[in-house]
Amino acid sequence: MRRAVVDVGSNAVVLAVMEKQKAKWQPIADSSQVTALGEGLKHTGLLNEAAMERTLHALAEAWGVASKLGADTQAYGTMALRLAQNASEFLERAQEQETPVAVLSGEEEALLGLLAVATDAAFPGERVVCVDVGGHSTELGLYDRMAQKPIWQKSFPIGTLGLRSLLGDEETLDRRSLLRACELVDDALVEVPADNSSPRPTVVAVGASATNLASIERELSRWDPDQVHGSILSYETISRFVGKTWSWTDEERASLVGIEPGRESTIHLGALILERALHALRAEEVGVSVRGWRHAIIEDDTYWFQEKS
Known part of the structure; x- marks a missing residue:
């Protein structure tokens, strides 16, 4: 069994892919690409077009890597997508390219x-x-x-x-x-x-x-x-x-x-x-630690059972 989580962060898109081996999750691939999704957000309250395009492209690339490795994949956004007035536009575009993104609350993150x-x-x-x-x-x-x-x-x-x-x-x-x-x-x-x-x-x-x-x-x-x-x-x-x-x-x-x-x-x-x-x-x-919340989601069955329910 393989699972992947894409962290669509305020500054980078980070991928973690893990495989369950003998009841234990082991990392098999990871990647990181700085896209600065939240660049300028503090001043404007908005995600700018260039940052959204960079991030959507990186998201699609990370999702593709996970798919080629045969992993069930999920993506989650963080503070930039909690703050931005136009976050819904980004989320809609992610859905349209078949790389849907859910947004974590600050407490959950x-x-x-x-x-x-x-x-x-x-x-x-x-x-x-x-x-x-x-x-x-x-x-x-x-x-x-x-x-x-x-x-x-x-x-x-x-x-x-x-x-x-x-x-x-x-x-x-x-x-x-x-x-x-x-x-x-x-x-x-x-x-x-x-x-x-x-x-x-x-x-x-x-x-x-x-x-x-x-x-x-x-x-x-x-x-x-x-x-x-x-x-x-x-x-x-x-x-x-x-x-x-x-x-x-x-x-x-x-x-x-x-x-x-x-x-x-x-x-x-x-x-x-x-x-x-x-x-x-x-x-x-x-x-x-090189781990992060993306690894915790991979290891938590409730996130995956909810998706399939």
């Missing part, structure tokens, strides 16, 4: 991301916090492994594309803009629940900001999920990256070994959001 890492032995600890930095939102949640249940999960209205818009869509930024960005992110994350318990929960980051930072840190010339998954980024490492690349041009950031093409316009912003999330959580480091 946060819970699924949390469940994707909740039982992963690569990240030890009695409790796990998941951080997922996206293009227009950032999801956090806490899972208690002893109780085998989520404690809380929430979607926060701050992401890389939105932050770039709030900073004037400038490539190169100065110290004043860095301080302003910190204020914006901290304000957005102000409702992260306080946790003074000991031992501290293990913090795990999913999503492209974290995986690209890990790939860059290791100077991986080719994407290698085995080297990225389970790696650790310290708060200091992330902060240094922000300080180093904040004033760079997109072209300079694109030259970093290990970065995914298309991430050069947002990687510094994603790193800052991740840093501020760790600050809010009082965490000194974060583990990096």
Whole structure:
């Protein structure tokens, strides 16, 4: 049995294909293409035509790959499609090209991301916090492994594309803009629940900001999920990256070994959001997972039974 989920995100279209082998789901293919569906959304409230065309094309390509692999396929959208006034137009066009997209709620996105890492032995600890930095939102949640249940999960209205818009869509930024960005992110994350318990929960980051930072840190010339998954980024490492690349041009950031093409316009912003999330959580480091909510959907039969009912 094979299943595939296409993540139609605010900044990229990401595919995961998995196969059930001996009662366990194993990854067999994945892909990612930056399409910036939510580009300019913060200012206009609308998805622009070029972004919709790029994303629909990438969606069709990802769906085609999954179909060739014999996988049952579903696609889901996130914050850009929750926010955009013309989201229905995009959804209609996706339906017309026979690649239908459902839209996750913020709560659902946060819970699924949390469940994707909740039982992963690569990240030890009695409790796990998941951080997922996206293009227009950032999801956090806490899972208690002893109780085998989520404690809380929430979607926060701050992401890389939105932050770039709030900073004037400038490539190169100065110290004043860095301080302003910190204020914006901290304000957005102000409702992260306080946790003074000991031992501290293990913090795990999913999503492209974290995986690209890990790939860059290791100077991986080719994407290698085995080297990225389970790696650790310290708060200091992330902060240094922000300080180093904040004033760079997109072209300079694109030259970093290990970065995914298309991430050069947002990687510094994603790193800052991740840093501020760790600050809010009082965490000194974060583990990096190559999994995400798309994997949790693949592994959850209820999503597939509902489709067939």
